[in-house]
Every structure is written in structure tokens, then in C-alpha cells.
Amino acid sequence: MSNSTGFNDNERDENKMKTAQTTPTSLSSVASARTLSQPGTALLGTGLETRSVHAWFGKKHVLSDVTLDFAAGTVTALIGPSGCGKSTFIRTLNRMHEFIPTAAMAGEVLLDGKDIYAPGTDVTKIRLRVGMVFQKPNPFPSMTIGENVLSGLKLAQIKKSNTDELLESCLTRAGLWNEVKDRLGEHGGSLSGGQQQRLCIARSLAVEPQVLLMDEPCSALDPGSTFRIEETIAELAKSMTIVIVTHNMQQAARVSDYTAFFLSDGGPGEMIEAAPTSRIFSSPQDKRTEDYVTGRFG
Amino acid sequence: MSTVIPTPKKPWQPTALDKLEDFLLVVAAFGVAGASVKFTGLDGKIGFFFSLFFSLLLLNYGFHYYKRGTAAAKDSLLQVFTVMAIVITCIPIASIVGTVVIKGYKGIHWGILTNDMALNSVNDPVAQGGLGHALVGTIIMVGLALIISFPIGVLTALYLTEIRGPLARPIRFLVQAMSGVPSIVAGLFILSSLVYPVTQQLSGLMGSLALTILMIPTIARTAEEMLLLIPNELREAGVALGGTQWRTVAGVVLPAAKSGLVTAIILGIARIIGETAPLLLVSGGGDALNVNPTQGAMGSLPYYIWKSFLTGGTPEAFARAWGGMLVLLSFIFILFGLARYLSGRKVA
Numbered sequence: 152m153s154n155s156t157g158f159n160d161n162e163r164d165e166n167k168m169k170t171a172q173t174t175p176t177s178l179s180s181v182a183s184a185r186t187l188s189q190p191g192t193a194l195l196g197t198g199l200e201t202r203s204v205h206a207w208f209g210k211k212h213v214l215s216d217v218t219l220d221f222a223a224g225t226v227t228a229l230i231g232p233s234g235c236g237k238s239t240f241i242r243t244l245n246r247m248h249e250f251i252p253t254a255a256m257a258g259e260v261l262l263d264g265k266d267i268y269a270p271g272t273d274v275t276k277i278r279l280r281v282g283m284v285f286q287k288p289n290p291f292p293s294m295t296i297g298e299n300v301l302s303g304l305k306l307a308q309i310k311k312s313n314t315d316e317l318l319e320s321c322l323t324r325a326g327l328w329n330e331v332k333d334r335l336g337e338h339g340g341s342l343s344g345g346q347q348q349r350l351c352i353a354r355s356l357a358v359e360p361q362v363l364l365m366d367e368p369c370s371a372l373d374p375g376s377t378f379r380i381e382e383t384i385a386e387l388a389k390s391m392t393i394v395i396v397t398h399n400m401q402q403a404a405r406v407s408d409y410t411a412f413f414l415s416d417g418g419p420g421e422m423i424e425a426a427p428t429s430r431i432f433s434s435p436q437d438k439r440t441e442d443y444v445t446g447r448f449g
Numbered sequence: 450m451s452t453v454i455p456t457p458k459k460p461w462q463p464t465a466l467d468k469l470e471d472f473l474l475v476v477a478a479f480g481v482a483g484a485s486v487k488f489t490g491l492d493g494k495i496g497f498f499f500s501l502f503f504s505l506l507l508l509n510y511g512f513h514y515y516k517r518g519t520a521a522a523k524d525s526l527l528q529v530f531t532v533m534a535i536v537i538t539c540i541p542i543a544s545i546v547g548t549v550v551i552k553g554y555k556g557i558h559w560g561i562l563t564n565d566m567a568l569n570s571v572n573d574p575v576a577q578g579g580l581g582h583a584l585v586g587t588i589i590m591v592g593l594a595l596i597i598s599f600p601i602g603v604l605t606a607l608y609l610t611e612i613r614g615p616l617a618r619p620i621r622f623l624v625q626a627m628s629g630v631p632s633i634v635a636g637l638f639i640l641s642s643l644v645y646p647v648t649q650q651l652s653g654l655m656g657s658l659a660l661t662i663l664m665i666p667t668i669a670r671t672a673e674e675m676l677l678l679i680p681n682e683l684r685e686a687g688v689a690l691g692g693t694q695w696r697t698v699a700g701v702v703l704p705a706a707k708s709g710l711v712t713a714i715i716l717g718i719a720r721i722i723g724e725t726a727p728l729l730l731v732s733g734g735g736d737a738l739n740v741n742p743t744q745g746a747m748g749s750l751p752y753y754i755w756k757s758f759l760t761g762g763t764p765e766a767f768a769r770a771w772g773g774m775l776v777l778l779s780f781i782f783i784l785f786g787l788a789r790y791l792s793g794r795k796v797a
Binding site for chain 2: 245247250252275276278279282283285287289291292293294302303305306307308351354355358
């Protein structure tokens with residue numbers, strides 16, 4: 152079980168401060184500097200990059216010109232007030248945006264350097280590599296706990312020989328194994344809200360994504376469950392790239408290496424500032440970021 | 450140190466006095482209704498029922514107004530209305546089931562399910578012959594109709610809810626219009642499009658095709674309603690795990706809607722199991738057991754009932770008809786009970 156939680160922030164912060172000193176301006180350069188400084192992360196791919204991403208619902212322009220890099224093996228928090236386009240943005244990263252009939256977008260999202268919106272791209276393969284955890288826990292009601300975890304294999308038609316081992320490792324990584332190991336045959340609905348959300352995390356781990364998107368994963372949960380999920384995120388960050396949308400600034404400060412602040416002044420949402428988390432909270436460059444993180448609005 | 454654990458109580462429930470008051474109100478209403486039938490121009494059961502209804506309304510309103518004010522009085526009015534609605538709904542159902550049981554049991558005998566009418570007329574003593582052929586025919590034709598309509602109906606519903614293609618609106622309209630097609634029209638359609646030009650003989654298959662026309666709209670509409678109840682989050686979760694739309698629908702959406710789909714089957718069967726008119730036209734009315742749906746007339750329970758009532762005229766024939774109804778009704782109850790049991794068993 153992970154003992155490393157929000158508590159190992161000190162270590163992370165030091166790391167970030169160091170990189171922040173060398174590269175003060177853009178997140179992408181900071182991120183790549185950090186990636187280069189960490190041997191071994193190349194195994195995770197080169198990460199996820201967006202280039203001038205815009206998004207629309209019908210005629211309404213909801214997100215404007217977001218260019219942001221997520222280096223492999225980092226945790227990036229997206230913060231900002233409601234309606235600023237954070238959730239829309241995160242849904243463009245695994246092509247869930249197009250699930251809404253009126254949706255449209257522009258720009259590029261590069262996964263290991265290849266545009267996931269390029270013609271001929273198999274969208275199901277993209278979603279296998281970029282997993283997603285939703286705001287409300289949504290375990291499949293017709294399946295047991297065990298079937299829920301392995302459902303991704305069935306849905307994507309992946310053959311795995313040792314599913315028992317996979318089941319245990321996914322549930323362990325999601326911090327749920329000890330609570331459910333004796334009741335894998337029960338229905339997912341019999342779990343508490345926090346357990347259901349960790350079940351959903353375990354479910355998205357089973358298909359071994361290299362990036363995990365989390366859209367306000369704790370907004371429907373109590374503080375205890377939130378703490379467990381944050382522990383889980385810290386544990387997962389060792390082996391994958393994580394992007395998390397959160398309304399909770401303490402959470403962003405606890406779990407993330409980098410933070411991007413989004414804001415909408417009535418028009419489409421924009422990314423105001425992106426930097427190592429400690430810098431966003433201690434010395435933000437933009438006045439609006441400072442106002443938001445110090446609680447003056449939002 | 451031990452805490453004294455109090456007895457669990459339910460202080461929010463009506464007290465004995467409340468119950469007595471309600472009971473007295475009903476008794477009083479019956480009294481008023483009886484008196485009005487006796488002493489005024491109102492007459493008969495309908496008159497009694499109407500005066501009972503209005504006196505219940507007035508007495509409840511007056512009493513609760515006196516006791517607790519206008520809001521409570523209005524509340525009690527709504528209660529009287531809902532209780533009356535339940536009573537009015539239940540009277541015909543209870544009356545039908547009761548009459549069928551009381552009159553039908555005389556037509557039941559050993560061998561009713563195993564014998565057929567090949568060598569008997571409807572006017573023979575009740576203990577001779579039986580409706581085995583009709584029951585088998587109904588099961589075969591309804592079963593075939595279900596096998597054909599269920600996939601078509603569910604696929605139609607999936608087109609309307611999951612694919613949401615450009616034709617969704619006209620198809621939804623068409624399905625709604627089709628559910629209003631009179632059953633005799635379905636029979637005539639099969640008769641003129643298949644029986645006369647193609648097969649040139651009556652058969653069970655033609656009967657089940659006519660029933661299919663009636664069954665598809667019911668199944669499609671019910672399945673559509675049930676699929677719309679499945680939260681969109683489940684579809685998103687399935688797709689986000691790398692499933693194609695088809696895998697997500699088959700692996701997540703349909704299993705989640707399972708009990709709703711059973712409801713669709715039940716309503717579909719309920720729509721057609723009592724149909725007589727189309728079967729008269731295209732499957733005829735066999736009196737002998739026929740298990741081959743592709744050849745020859747095939748009997749059915751509604752046809753058996755219809756024939757016993759209209760072609761006999763003797764008390765034996767009537768007893769036979771009522772017996773047939775009892776068998777049909779019991780068959781439906783068993784079928785629906787079974788479907789509910791099977792669909793509800795695994796859901797926590």
C-alpha cells in the first residue's frame with residue numbers, strides 16, 4: 152500500500168523548485184527539462200502535448216487556443232472556476248469531446264508526437280492509451296466488482312492469459328484490494344461512493360493506459376475517500392502521466408507537479424498560466440491567477 | 450453502567466383513534482349512500498356508488514376541515530380520489546378474473562391439456578376432447594413471433610437511442626403509428642401479401658408473421674423507453690475504456706437494461722397473445738394437434754374460445770369456452786411471473 156501521499160510533497164516541491172529556477176517561463180520547457188532529468192521515464196512515451204486546441208458546442212466557442220505539454224510521468228492539475236473549459240479541455244485529450252453530438256474542435260493533440268485527431272486514427276486505440284476517470288463514479292451495474300475491473304479487456308477485445316493476477320494488481324494499485332478481495336463476486340453498486348470511484352480507477356488501469364485523465368474524481372466524495380484517491384494518484388504517478396481537473400486548490404497543491412489555470416471572462420475559456428505547482432501557489436506571474444489561488448474570486 | 454434501550458416506536462403512524470375515525474367516516478358514507486338510494490331518486494348499484502363517492506368526499510372534507518383546517522381537508526380529498534381510482538381500476542380486473550375462475554373451473558378436466566378436438570365437437574360432454582392443440586398452437590405462434598420481433602424491435606430501439614441517425618424522427622413516428630394498426634389489418638396484410646400469392650395455404654407461420662407486425666412496435670417503443678433510462682455516464686465509461694460503440698452497447702448498455710427488456714417482451718406478448726382476428730384469417734382454426742408451423746391450419750387458444758362460444762350454443766360448449774379462458778389467463782400469469790422472476794433474480 153502506498154504510504155507516499157500528499158505528504159511527500161516536500162520532496163516533489165524541491166524537485167520542482169530546482170527545475171523552476173533553470174526554466175522560468177513556459178511549462179513545456181520546464182516539463183521537458185524535468186523529464187530529461189529523470190532517467191527511465193522514456194518508457195512512458197514522450198507524453199501528451201496540445202497545440203492551439205479550441206473547442207465549440209454548436210456555435211458557442213467554449214475553449215480558445217490552449218497549448219500545453221504534459222511530460223511523461225508527471226501529474227498536472229487543471230484548476231479554474233466553473234465554466235472555464237477545464238472539463239471540455241480534458242475531454243479533447245482522449246477524444247471523448249466528440250461524444251457530445253454538437254461538439255467541434257480545432258488544433259492538435261499529440262500523443263507520443265502523433266496527432267490523435269489525424270485522419271485514419273483508430274479512436275478506440277487512443278482511448279485505450281489515454282484512460283479516463285469521471286466525476287461521478289460509474290461502475291457498470293450489471294457486472295460484479297471483478298467483472299468491472301476486467302470490463303475494459305472485454306470491451307476492447309484484449310486477450311489476457313492471467314486475469315486473476317491483473318485483477319489483483321489493478322485493485323491494489325487503486326488502493327482497493329484489501330477492502331474487496333473477499334467480495335469480488337458482489338455487484339459494484341454494493342460499494343460506497345469512494346470505493347466505487349477507486350473501482351473505476353482500477354477499471355481504467357486494467358487496459359494499461361499511458362495517460363490517465365481524471366475529471367474532478369473527488370467532487371462527489373467525502374474527505375476520507377478523497378484522501379484515499381489522492382494516495383492512489385501519488386502511487387500511480389510513478390508509472391503513468393496523470394491529468395486531473397479539480398475544483399479543490401488544496402488538492403491541486405497536494406497531488407500535482409504542474410498546475411494550469413483556466414479562466415473565462417464570459418467568452419471562451421483560456422489557459423491563463425501554467426507552471427510548476429509550487430510556483431502557481433507561491434509566486435504566480437498573472438494577477439488573475441494570484442486572485443484565484445488566494446481565494447479572491449472563483 | 451448500562452443504557453436502557455427504549456422500545457422502537459413509530460410516532461408518525463396513525464393512532465388507533467385516527468384509524469377509528471377514518472373507519473367511522475367510511476361507515477357513515479356507506480350509511481348516507483344507502484339512505485340516498487332508499488329515499489331519493491338515485492337507484493341501483495351505480496346510484497349507490499355515486500352517492501358513496503360524493504358522501505365520502507364531503508364527509509372527509511368536512512371532518513378534516515373541522516379538525517385540522519383547509520390544507521388537511523384538501524389533502525384528504527386527494528386521498529379519497531386516489532383510493533376511488535384504485536377501486537375503479539380493480540373492479541373490472543377482479544370481476545374478469547373472478548368470473549373466469551368461477552365459470553371456467555367447470556370446463557377443466559383431466560386431459561384438457563393433452564387432448565385435442567380432432568374427434569370431438571364443441572357440444573360434446575366437457576370431459577371429452579381438450580385444448581392441447583390450441584395451447585401448443587398459441588405457444589408456437591407466440592414463440593415464433595417473439596423470436597422474430599424481439600431482435601427487430603430491440604435493433605430499432607438501438608437505432609433510435611444509440612445511433613440516433615438522421616432517420617430517427619421519421620422511424621419513431623412510424624413505430625408510434627404502427628402501434629395503432631388494428632389487428633385485423635395485420636391479418637389482411639399477410640393474407641394478401643403472402644398467403645394468397647405465395648404459400649396458398651393457411652399455416653402457423655403466417656399467423657406468427659401477422660402477430661409480429663403487431664408485436665414489433667410494442668417491443669421497439671418499450672425498449673426505447675428502457676434504453677433512454679440508462680445513464681449516459683455508462684456509455685461514456687464504456688467508450689472511454691476503448692470499446693467500440695457496438696461492444697459498449699452489447700457489453701454495458703443492454704445488460705444494464707435487462708429487466709427493462711424483459712418488460713418489453715412481456716408487453717409484447719400481452720399485446721398479441723389474445724389476438725383472434727388475424728389468426729382466423731391466416732392460420733385458420735385447426736382442431737387437431739399440428740406442431741408444424743409451415744403447413745396446415747394451426748389452432749390457438751383465442752380461436753378455441755371463439756369457436757366454442759359461437760358455434761356451439763350448448764352449456765357444454767360454453768363451459769369449454771370458459772375453461773379455455775381460464776387456461777389462457779393462467780398461462781399468461783405463469784409466463785409473466787416466470788419472466789419477472791428470471792429478470793429480477795440476479796439484480797441486487
